[in-house]
Amino acid sequence: MKRILTAGLLIAAVLIAGCGxxxxxxxxxxxxxxDLSGHWNxxxxxxxxxxxxxxxTAARWIGDHMRDAGEPPVVIVGAIxxxxxxxxxxDIFIKDLERAFVAGGMVDVVxxxxxxxxxxxxxxxxxxxxxxxxxxxxxxxxxxxxxxIGVINEQNDEQGGKRVIFYQADLELVNVQTNQKVWIGGNxxxxxxxxxxx
Amino acid sequence: MRRFISFLPLLWLALxxxxxxxxxxxxxxxxxxxxxxxxxxxxxxxxxxxxxxVDCLLSRGHVAMLAGDYRQAQLDLxxxxxxxxxxxxLNLGKEAASLAVNDQLRDYGGxxxxxxxxxxVRAVGYLEAGEPWEAAVEGRALTHxxxxxxDEGDDESEYLNDPFLQYFAGLLAEADGEVNRAWINYxxxxxxxxxxxxxxxxxxxxxxxxxxxxxxxxxFHEELESLEERxxxxxxxxxxxxxxxxxxxxxxxxxxxxxxxxFPIFEDEDGDTDAWNLAxxxxxxxxxxDLDVAYWLSIALPAVAEGTPAPEIRWSAEGGGGSMxxxxxxxxxxxxxxxxxxxxxxxxxxxxALVKYWAAEKAEEKKGELAGILVNLLGAATEWAxxxxxxxxxxxxxxxxxxxxxxxxxxxxxxxxAEVEVxxxxxxxxxxRLY
Numbered sequence: 001m002k003r004i005l006t007a008g009l010l011i012a013a014v015l016i017a018g019c020g021x022x023x024x025x026x027x028x029x030x031x032x033x034x035d036l037s038g039h040w041n042x043x044x045x046x047x048x049x050x051x052x053x054x055x056x057t058a059a060r061w062i063g064d065h066m067r068d069a070g071e072p073p074v075v076i077v078g079a080i081x082x083x084x085x086x087x088x089x090x091d092i093f094i095k096d097l098e099r100a101f102v103a104g105g106m107v108d109v110v111x112x113x114x115x116x117x118x119x120x121x122x123x124x125x126x127x128x129x130x131x132x133x134x135x136x137x138x139x140x141x142x143x144x145x146x147x148x149i150g151v152i153n154e155q156n157d158e159q160g161g162k163r164v165i166f167y168q169a170d171l172e173l174v175n176v177q178t179n180q181k182v183w184i185g186g187n188x189x190x191x192x193x194x195x196x197x198x
Numbered sequence: 199m200r201r202f203i204s205f206l207p208l209l210w211l212a213l214x215x216x217x218x219x220x221x222x223x224x225x226x227x228x229x230x231x232x233x234x235x236x237x238x239x240x241x242x243x244x245x246x247x248x249x250x251x252v253d254c255l256l257s258r259g260h261v262a263m264l265a266g267d268y269r270q271a272q273l274d275l276x277x278x279x280x281x282x283x284x285x286x287x288l289n290l291g292k293e294a295a296s297l298a299v300n301d302q303l304r305d306y307g308g309x310x311x312x313x314x315x316x317x318x319v320r321a322v323g324y325l326e327a328g329e330p331w332e333a334a335v336e337g338r339a340l341t342h343x344x345x346x347x348x349d350e351g352d353d354e355s356e357y358l359n360d361p362f363l364q365y366f367a368g369l370l371a372e373a374d375g376e377v378n379r380a381w382i383n384y385x386x387x388x389x390x391x392x393x394x395x396x397x398x399x400x401x402x403x404x405x406x407x408x409x410x411x412x413x414x415x416x417x418f419h420e421e422l423e424s425l426e427e428r429x430x431x432x433x434x435x436x437x438x439x440x441x442x443x444x445x446x447x448x449x450x451x452x453x454x455x456x457x458x459x460x461f462p463i464f465e466d467e468d469g470d471t472d473a474w475n476l477a478x479x480x481x482x483x484x485x486x487x488d489l490d491v492a493y494w495l496s497i498a499l500p501a502v503a504e505g506t507p508a509p510e511i512r513w514s515a516e517g518g519g520g521s522m523x524x525x526x527x528x529x530x531x532x533x534x535x536x537x538x539x540x541x542x543x544x545x546x547x548x549x550x551a552l553v554k555y556w557a558a559e560k561a562e563e564k565k566g567e568l569a570g571i572l573v574n575l576l577g578a579a580t581e582w583a584x585x586x587x588x589x590x591x592x593x594x595x596x597x598x599x600x601x602x603x604x605x606x607x608x609x610x611x612x613x614x615x616a617e618v619e620v621x622x623x624x625x626x627x628x629x630x631r632l633y
Contacts, residue, residue: 037280082331083376085338154338158346161286198288 049096337370398530449593
């Protein structure tokens with residue numbers, strides 16, 4: 001009987017242990033790398049963006065543009081298509097690219113389509129409400145010389161508890177005037193996710 | 199009295215376990231509200247529950263979608279997907295406990311078909327919310343999951359793939375401009391629909407036409423010739439026309455229920471209780487006044503209820519209409535999934551019956567007859583089949599792909615209708631729910 005009681009109590013303990021999960025929240029450095037599921041995360045976005053911008057700004061097209069125009073190129077980051085099987089917030093990736101361009105200081109970056117609309121609305125508003133000496137004029141925007149567009153792809157392989165996750169970002173810098181592709185590049189990330197059966 | 203007190207923990211455990219399975223009542227109330235075409239009330243069923251299990255999250259997310267709360271729906275379904283992935287790692291404590299009590303103590307990681315159909319539901323949610331690019335992501339996730347699943351064995355002899363989901367993923371890929379991906383999905387769908395006994399539906403007429411159009415776009419001349427021999431000609435949409443894919447989810451998936459087998463094992467004249475020999479004769483001795491019940495054997499196995507007959511579904515719009523193809527029978531898939539793992543379920547159930555029998559024998563041996571009876575009753579009372587499942591799923595899916603003039607159209611299926619915008623040269627989707 002003692003054994004049965006012990007077994008009963010053990011089962012109850014296991015069940016109760018399963019029911020009483022504790023949640024904790026800790027603040028961490030936003031630059032730290034935390035991989036939980038193996039899926040696309042903020043670190044992947046930042047690392048890829050930084051590597052791509054370094055590669056892009058080291059290419060010949062900047063020198064060519066400086067020689068022809070005599071000033072730094074103006075770049076706009078266009079659409080980045082998500083062709084993966086995950087719901088990636090491409091907005092974050094676009095911001096990481098813009099941030100890396102601005103931090104590199106080799107090019108000027110102008111606002112994208114949605115931001116432009118906001119800024120134009122603000123100028124309309126200023127016409128009515130701002131003091132005349134501070135009103136910003138229309139027709140003084142900086143036009144982009146080049147647009148960065150691209151796609152993020154994913155290729156996975158999986159068996160049992162192992163999963164290889166491979167992301168590839170392919171980007172192209174296109175001359176807005178001539179449609180000429182002046183730079184094609186990208187970067188890759190490969191991860192191995194292992195999960196034990198027991 | 200002391201003997202009775204010593205059993206209190208076990209009785210407490212039995213009572214606790216009895217209150218541990220709220221899914222049956224919850225699912226019944228949810229389904230009742232859905233059948234009354236009241237998804238808001240169906241969603242309210244989950245208000246009083248901490249929804250942390252896969253079956254609960256799947257149902258709540260799905261019902262939230264039907265109620266129009268797409269944000270909550272995608273959140274719940276995404277969490278359910280993560281949980282399913284995490285539960286691949288077995289909890290040994292719960293596995294052991296389930297061998298002594300019942301299978302509901304194991305974490306529910308979803309039936310195979312539920313694990314892939316979650317992406318269909320999520321894709322439909324994104325389409326309804328006007329985010330086709332996110333639906334395309336679900337289509338790619340579906341393709342990947344089906345590839346991994348089919349690697350587990352022969353997908354033409356058990357449920358390890360899904361023809362309709364392959365077809366649907368292909369449609370999403372084609373709508374996203376990925377004709378080559380779509381072609382691969384369509385080919386897989388064509389192959390799998392041939393295994394009708396596994397997947398429960400036959401290929402819709404539009405699949406052959408889609409294969410032909412994809413082969414033409416990809417300049418696969420040999421394949422095109424062979425496909426045209428099999429399916430005939432397939433016209434391209436006229437200039438100014440777009441294409442509309444009408445999807446109808448119909449009915450509610452048949453419920454799982456417990457098949458209980460209870461029978462007494464009698465003590466023979468010599469006082470022996472050779473359980474398994476006596477079990478064979480137990481029914482014939484049922485009324486024998488000379489024999490005492492030595493053990494009450496209780497076994498519970500899951501089963502899927504019979505489905506309803508498939509109705510004929512027709513669609514109509516200004517200037518057109520026709521019948522729709524039955525492309526997926528989820529009742530069949532549910533039964534098939536259970537059938538595929540039934541051997542394991544039976545082995546676990548028999549092993550548990552032996553454990554419970556042994557426990558009762560030992561209790562009687564050590565503490566007397568009353569102890570044996572109580573342990574026996576406790577074992578019988580806690581013997582339930584695992585009837586958890588995704589209870590909000592439809593019973594069947596119907597589909598039709600049609601070319602239509604670009605513009606806004608009102609489509610009617612039965613008493614349910616909706617408007618859809620079709621752009622020239624593009625594929626639009628419309629999903630309707632019939633109960």
